[in-house]
Amino acid sequence: MAASRGQKVAVTGGSGFVGRNLVKELSRLGKNVVVVDLTPSPEAESRIAGVEYVRADLRDYGDVLLALQGVDTVFHIAGNASGTLSVEYPRLDFQTNAVATCNVGNACLQLGVRRLVYLSSAIVYGTPQYVPMTEEHPTSPFLPYGASKLSGEFSLLSLEATADLPVVIGRSFVIYGPGEDPRTAGGEVSQFLRWHLNERKIPVVGDIDRKTRDFIHVFDLCAALIKLAEVGQSGEIYNLGSGQEVSMRELADTIGAATGRKAVLEPDESQLEDSFRLVADTSKLFSLGFKPSIPLQEGIRYLASDLGEFPELPTTAAKFRRDSQDEQYAAKG
Structure with a gap:
């Protein structure tokens, strides 16, 4: 990836928190960046100069194939990132994380993408059995979000094992x-x-x-993702944290x-x-030459x-169980 400043790079979820910061850094490095998103920054003032924006629903395989045409490297960042939302709407969470990730992996394979970097989450580990946690720590997620992210990992790793999909996975800690x-x-x-x-x-x-x-600044996380694209080993998983x-x-x-x-x-x-x-054991990531700054x-x-002063207050509350067993999420599924 580092060899060609002008190569075409796609960032799914490039309008979100991590994705937008990653797009800015890739653009600064001279990459031709495509943002692939369900809501790709429609306001002109929110767009990054020189970046192409493509609307795609990653749950639709046809959309994914069209959006990733001619791309060399894909950073798959898109998906639900809220554990609370996954508790309330587990089917929606599975579709936007697991199904979408399966589609992205298969599209990258079909299109001959040279590198796929998937942003997973440390929540796949579940309750820690030892600290710091290595990448070999057992995976036993207790939230639907963790289950859907882990399902995405399995889909991509199975394609790597059976069809040589060039994928690297990063499990982020708290960004x-x-x-x-x-x-x-x-x-x-x-x-x-x-x-x-x-x-x-x-x-x-x-x-x-x-x-x-284990808190990691989003700028450091983006640097780590780029490092995985450059020198991460295909089929490997890396903890993304500060340690x-x-x-x-x-x-x-x-x-x-x-x-x-x-x-x-x-x-x-x-x-x-x-x-x-x-808390992450970051020795595997650091062995690639990355250090948080x-x-x-x-x-x-x-x-x-x-x-600034008096910013908007947060409204997301931690939720581990639904208040009702009603199919309240059916309409969103």
């Missing part, structure tokens, strides 16, 4: 940075900071000391240090399903500046 939508983003950094910048206590689900996470463990209490302290004002937590321990240590406090300071 944060500019461009997250507060209506859908569930990551603690963005949520905590938005509450804090509005001069409110920070509601946090779970045990603030037992619940730890640094941070508790919810430590995150609040870091936010306070970055903003110059103490952050106050308001714990809710009525739900403890995700009060565990979620943005420390957490610096990333938070940058994000606080980007958000």
